Amino acid sequence: MSDIVQPKIGNYHRHLLICTGSRCTADGQSQALYDSLGERFKAAGIQDGALRVKRSRVSCFAACKGGPIVCVQPDGTWYYNVTSDNMDRIIEQHLVGGQVVQDLVFHQGPGTGCELGEDDPA
Numbered sequence: 001m002s003d004i005v006q007p008k009i010g011n012y013h014r015h016l017l018i019c020t021g022s023r024c025t026a027d028g029q030s031q032a033l034y035d036s037l038g039e040r041f042k043a044a045g046i047q048d049g050a051l052r053v054k055r056s057r058v059s060c061f062a063a064c065k066g067g068p069i070v071c072v073q074p075d076g077t078w079y080y081n082v083t084s085d086n087m088d089r090i091i092e093q094h095l096v097g098g099q100v101v102q103d104l105v106f107h108q109g110p111g112t113g114c115e116l117g118e119d120d121p122a
Contacts, residue, residue, distance in 0.1 A: 013051050087099065
């Protein structure tokens with residue numbers, strides 16, 4: 001019988017990944033932004049419940065320019081220049097409202113769940 005305990009994670013609607021690697025922002029701006037997310041998510045009502053957003057630090061996305069870099073999954077939306085003010089926009093418009101903040105997107109992966117300004121085929 002194994003002594004390994006299976007981990008558990010609570011349900012979440014989206015997962016926000018933020019690069020805190022030194023090549024992304026040498027001044028620690030990404031870590032400070034990450035550290036602020038708990039209070040920001042709580043204030044926006046996405047700390048728990050149906051719209052809960054899980055957050056994780058990543059050591060390197062291999063983008064290395066224009067940081068801080070943030071990726072929202074499962075939407076596959078990659079944001080750059082995520083300043084404190086821009087993070088507020090991402091929280092309000094994307095994580096709460098479901099609409100991508102177009103002027104901050106540098107890549108859109110194969111995820112689903114958000115409109116990119118295109119007509120909804122459904």
